[in-house]
Amino acid sequence: MDIELITNILFATIRTGTPLILIALGEMVCEKSGVLNLGQEGMVLMGAVLGFAASVITGNLGLGLVASVIAGMFMSLLFGFLAISLVANQVATGLALTIFGTGLSAFIGASYVGVGIEGIQAWTIPLLSDIPVIGKIFFSHDPLVYLSWVLFGLVFWVFKSTRLGLTIRSVGENPEAANAIGMSVFKVRYGAVMFGGAMAGLAGGYLSLAYTPLWSEGMSAGRGWIALALVVFASWKAERIMLGAYLFGAASIMHLVLQGLGFEASPNLLAMLPYVATILVLVVLANDAIKAKLSTPLALGQPYRPQL
Amino acid sequence: MIFKLEKRPSDSKAMAYLSPVLAVLLTLISGAIVFASLGHDPLGSLYVFFLQPLEDLYGWTELGIKVAPLLLCAMGLMLCFKAQVWNIGAEGQFILGGLGGGFLALQLGDVESYWVLPAVLLFGSLCGLAWAALAAWLKTRFSANEILTTIMLNYIALYFLYYGVHGPLKDPDGFNFPESALFSDFAMLPVIFEDYRLTISILFALFAVAVIWTFMSRAMLGFQINVLGQDPSAASFAGFKDKKLVWLVLLICGALAGLAGVSEVTGPVGQLNPYIAPGYGYAAIIIVFLGRMHPGGIVIASMLLALTYMGGEMVQMDLTLPKSITGLFQGMLLFYLLACDLLISYRIVRDRPVQTKSSSNQQETAQA
DSSP states (O other), X not given: OOHHHHHHHHHHXXXXXXXXXXXXXXXXXXXXXXXXXXXXXXXXXXXXXXXXXXXXXXXXXXXXXXHHHHHHHHHHHHHXXXXXXXXXXXXXXXXXXXXXXXXXHHHHHGGGTTOOXXXXXXXXXXXXXXXXXXXXXXXXXXXXXXXXXXXXXXXXXXXHHOHHHHHHHHHHHOHHHHHHTTOOHHHHHHHHHHHHHHHHHHHHHHIIIIISOSOOTTXXXXXXXXXXXXXXXXXXXXXXXXXXXXXXXXHHTHHHHHHHHTOOOOHHHHTTHHHHHHHHHHHHHHTTHHHHHHHSOTTTTOOOOOOO | OOEEEEEOSSOOHHHHHHHHHHHHHHHHHHHHHHHHHTTSOHHHHHIIIIIGGGSSHHHHHHHHHHHHHHHHHHXXXXXXXXXXXXXXXXXXXXXXXXHHHHHHHHHTTTOOOTTHHHHHHHHHHHHHHHHHHXXXXXXXXXXXXXXXXXXXXXXXXXXXXXHHHHTTTSOTTSTTOSOOOOOOGGGSOOBSSTTSOOBTHHHHHHHHHHHHHHHHHHSHHHHHHHHHHHOHHHHHHTTOOHHHHHHHHHHHHHHHHHHHHHHHIIIIIOSOOTTSXXXXXXXXXXXXXXXXXXXXXXXXXXXXXXXXXXXXXXXXXXXOOOTTXXXXXXXHHHHHHHHHHHHHHEEEEEOOSOOOOOHHHHHHHHHO
């Protein structure tokens, strides 16, 4: 393998890992507050289709991204209303959100299938991108890749050393106690759910505006679900989400690697790899059941009704 | 808030049956709004979607074609959900059934024997069963979350199908289209009425309903599944092996969904192509909830969901709206159902500012 091939593979790994980072960071924050939102896939799809539609209509990719984020947040509000305000079962509501988002996005996007746009272009960072190899791998991406790093830093910092991070965690560990010392469980949980929605919407926008600038039905291809497994794999730690997302990114572009090595393999069989990897991760985690249990937010998935 | 939710002293039985009706009504109203906002006559469009498909015998037989796979998948999922096994994998099990059965049908393409069809059906069901067995093994051996594993298995199954129809199972004389050759007549399910497409798969589905209905109400195992779902700790006190039940419900579901898949390819489809699974496995989830996890309710609900598929095709033809409106209606239906289901254990009351009731009542509300 020559150096150029390795460079290309690592470059593609970062691109492929980016949507997973965005979704998983959002879901992690959401789960830290005690809410399990299985509707990621639906929110990503809605972000993708509305971002694409808004870009086509306005001709402005920035507005498209804004639309993606708003679409994700709107979907998460729908989830929040049912699962937080109306204390509906979080698993069923999340599933419903995915089914609804898949259907609605296909309906909205039907007239955009086959429409092409000029996607979000790379911003090569001056000077840094001139460094051989490293410059190409890390500093010649589109702006959303850099944004994913900024957002990672933000989430990491919030949970490492801010009061907000502590508040979110305590609401997810023990909502009754958090409420007793004057925190608003509802507000924190709504905030966390909407942050998750915004991130999933942004990931959708990344897919339809930057990664492959087009809309096709179900284009998120299970990334929302993979990200859910990723959060468990990362035991709710932002830095491990980065690592995991890039590992999954690498698994998704195995066909590039094998082609580079001169192997012929069916693209359809190789496309299974990220899903197989997800199952393997779940199996490996079984050996670490105690550790996983310790890092799970205690009140995860349990609805909360305040006492008056 | 002017209104608030208050816990009912006990769950409302009436609401449990009313909730699906309410959800359907709300979906119809929302559907009318969607049609109106797209510039179509709302009532006329609803007529095209929900009633026009059933105007003649042909429509009813077409409904049966879609009810059969939905019902088979939903009956299997009902067992799973009752046992608190959140199997989302009927779609993958359906695909594997179709792929496996289709594979055998193609291998036996030159065999002129009446044994071909039973062999194909059996092999398809076994493939679906094997796919579900994978999920059961992952859950019981590694306690891997079955929601995630079954969804991953759905995607893997889909890529297996793509691999088959783009690769080894592609019709050599098919002008490079990603589809297999047509199956021989000996591998095709017989139709019930001449000149209509409805096959005996609807009889398989009704048979499955009858067997499972009896099984759930009479057999000890059915009772165990019910108890496990309602109170896992009581089940373990009574000495029920919950791992055994996890295997049982998943294997039954896999076999039924597999049968649905193979009946689809040996029925209305007649070959393998990338589109053999129009989301029946996911729609079946909605059916189980809408049908109140009861065989009778599930029969009615699967007719309604089958109708959403036909309605989608109708509005595509008549109103040139995208067929994917089917998914929109299905998603809305599930959402409204979840919201209405809250009224089973809660009621809406006027919020009075001052409330000095005994706190034990409030405690109960908080526990919910």
